[in-house]
Amino acid sequence: MGVVVDFEDSGKRKASINGLTDLVKVDLEQVNQTIIEHMQSPVALIPQLAGHLIAAGGKRLRPMLTLGAAALCDYKGDRHIRLAACVEFIHTATLLHDDVVDESDLRRGQESANAVWGNQASVLVGDFLFSRSFQLMTADGSIEVMRILSEASAVIAEGEVQQLITTNDTATEESAYLEVIKGKTAKLFAAAAEVGAVVAERPKAEQQALESYGMNLGIAFQLVDDVLDYSAEQEKLGKTVGDDFLEGKITLPVILAYRRGDDEERAFWRRTLEELDQQDGDLAKAQQLMAKHHTLSDSLDRARHYASIARDALGLFEDGPAKDSLIDVVDFCVERAY
Template identity: 55%
Template structure:
């Protein structure tokens, strides 16, 4: 089941993250070197577990946002490389912890670290990476940047707990769910984009613009991920289609289909999600109901809304190749469902 979304007028080719990759390539090479260095340890299992996930092919969009936002304001120095590496370590630690909490078997098409080394090692290596992230933040010497990233770490943890509190609860509202993804996903996007202008000594307006851009990009990005789980392909997802359903996750397509359904259809959702009856037949029925009530297209509609806010956040800034690349990332993030 595919989802068709409207592309911005005047664009006749798919959006790409390549312009951002090209513009940040030199700094990302330094980030990658620092990642390998700071993931090292005399305790052999630590680099084994860390490198398993670090080398698994993610786009590293979050650290690129830090590099790009610093460059956007003319930053000179190497603090952005350390902060970008900190951001990536925070993200990797979150993934290690998430896979334990969610009991996930696959991550980006590969067995999760917990399936290879166990839950305890995954949690503890995640803690190690968080520690290394904070060491690098301190090295940079910016209390404001440290405050932004440490606050994000706390908010992400709050989001994890909030997600647990609404897990398998079909009475979860759209507002409840947006609170979860604002904390779990968007907070790190926002912090990654904000620390660049901070260390570049940008004015308050520039800092606010990049924070808004990151926050709304993160919301759009996660909503598209929600849609992809029911409307994507396993090869694109790095996991099986319907894994959110099998794990009993409450995501926006499910919330919308449940709210719009008949009494019998809502009873089906409670049986499938709350009681864990996630058979293949029930997955097919769930996909049918999500399609029947337009829940995928409306989820993408929400993503487009947040993408527009992210675009508007950058509007006052001078037009440069870096700004154009950041704008294209918005379209790329949403067009993944095509």
């Protein structure tokens, strides 16, 4: 079965995003109100479907990065509110499209929008939310903000297409996998954090530092997500595992297991992930092979590496509650695996 490795300092306090949540609580309430206002439409299905996904929860991590970065930069205005909502609309739109592409029936433990309303409605409402995000960018009036967020939208789409290309391809290299997760996940983290410095009109070095923080946090976040999909610890907690396996997605734990396996093991991976010829017990065998070759723990080591870069990127900023809360987010994203 999958393995769980101990954090190096198991005696330290448990990391949490509560510090960031408390720091931006008032701003986040305004973001949520902005989201509700801007997902309205006379076409009743649009707010109904969008509201289904938004009401399903989620930590609002990406918009909170915008709010937290703005706090770190001592920003006193209100532009970050609309831009945080913009970030959440981009994220929500990608979730709607992802569930259609992946043919997912569940999202955050509830029926996915495409399972309830069908693929066509989900794709079109996703398009509507993308459009709303661009309206919010335009209302902000900053060409630099629009450049950052529109570029992120394009890169996310490229990452999703690249993932389609690598799905079911066991010959995928680690470098190609990293490009996928930088695009489909980390780029929006990077943009969300960077615009917090841009609205505060901070020096370019600080904008770049927050972009680096978000990018490396996003990479670590996705690496841990990909580990959790095979984690025995997740099964103990009653959480779903094996979705990536069922879909034939090529993630780092698979890449390492394939690279380190013998001919018989590689044949197993080709049968289950390339041909999608999966039988009872195949997921358990995949987990056993990952344990044999330490691919989950090694993938977590990669996540720690990127998490360290994210922490270091905040070194330019003064110590204080905002900086502490953003560092806690890094630790939380990695410690989810334990």
